[in-house]
Amino acid sequence: MLVARNVTKNYSNLPVLKGVDISVSKGEIVTIVGSSGAGKSTLLHILGTLDAPSGGEIFINDVQTSHLQGDALADFRNRHIGFIFQFHHLLPEFSALENVCIPGFIAGTRKSEVRERAIYLLETLGLKDRMEHRPTQLSGGEQQRVAVARALINKPDVVMADEPTGNLDSQNAKELHQLFLQLRDQLGQTFIIVTHNEELATLSDRQLVMKDGRIVA
Numbered sequence: 001m002l003v004a005r006n007v008t009k010n011y012s013n014l015p016v017l018k019g020v021d022i023s024v025s026k027g028e029i030v031t032i033v034g035s036s037g038a039g040k041s042t043l044l045h046i047l048g049t050l051d052a053p054s055g056g057e058i059f060i061n062d063v064q065t066s067h068l069q070g071d072a073l074a075d076f077r078n079r080h081i082g083f084i085f086q087f088h089h090l091l092p093e094f095s096a097l098e099n100v101c102i103p104g105f106i107a108g109t110r111k112s113e114v115r116e117r118a119i120y121l122l123e124t125l126g127l128k129d130r131m132e133h134r135p136t137q138l139s140g141g142e143q144q145r146v147a148v149a150r151a152l153i154n155k156p157d158v159v160m161a162d163e164p165t166g167n168l169d170s171q172n173a174k175e176l177h178q179l180f181l182q183l184r185d186q187l188g189q190t191f192i193i194v195t196h197n198e199e200l201a202t203l204s205d206r207q208l209v210m211k212d213g214r215i216v217a
């Protein structure tokens with residue numbers, strides 16, 4: 001469902017990605033590991049259309065994303081890609097439920113339908129009794145599960161996560177890993193996850209190792 005060919009990225013004259021090829025199938029959990037500065041976040045941002053490559057091509061379900069611009073690009077990203085970051089980036093003045101609904105409202109889906117799906121996702125993620133809480137009233141693990149629900153609200157083709165357990169203790173990290181596996185098995189959800197967590201990398205379907213702007217294994 002995702003194909004990237006010969007993706008390069010330069011910042012000024014500094015080459016950060018030096019020709020990356022990736023293909024990811026539906027329902028696959030692919031992890032990207034590698035030392036700090038290898039280019040993992042840069043690659044994930046480019047695959048997620050948050051940043052543009054200097055060269056190469058990227059297709060998500062046959063749409064060449066580098067050909068999209070402006071509103072069309074923002075709309076594509078909103079509908080087809082979910083994001084989870086190391087820090088949850090939930091909006092503090094909104095409840096968990098509202099945070100999950102917002103990308104659905106932006107997509108223009110009927111409000112009642114968005115709300116229903118948000119409730120279903122929060123229940124599935126074990127947050128039935130936390131829906132009306134604000135982010136500061138939730139634990140770190142709960143906040144990150146709300147961020148997962150938000151990433152899933154528009155039924156994205158792929159969820160991209162950058163160090164999603166980097167800020168969690170080992171028990172909460174374990175639970176989040178199990179959740180990713182459950183979402184793959186139950187919904188056929190595709191994930192591309194940058195991680196330093198060996199356990200998550202081992203649990204995933206495929207591990208890519210990045211070094212110095214290239215995938216080396």
Ligand SMILES: Nc1ncnc2c1ncn2[C@@H]1O[C@H](COP(=O)(O)OP(=O)(O)O)[C@@H](O)[C@H]1O
Pocket residue numbers: 011016034035036037038039040041042043
């Ligand atoms: N916006 C930027 N401008 C200049 N250099 C950048 C920028 N973003 C990342 N880099 C550089 O690109 C390299 C890869 O960074 P990054 O993708 O964040 O690595 P990783 O996520 O693997 O730690 C680093 O050398 C970093 O300093």
Ligand SMILES: [Mg+2]
Pocket residue numbers: 040041042
């Ligand atoms: Mg990074």
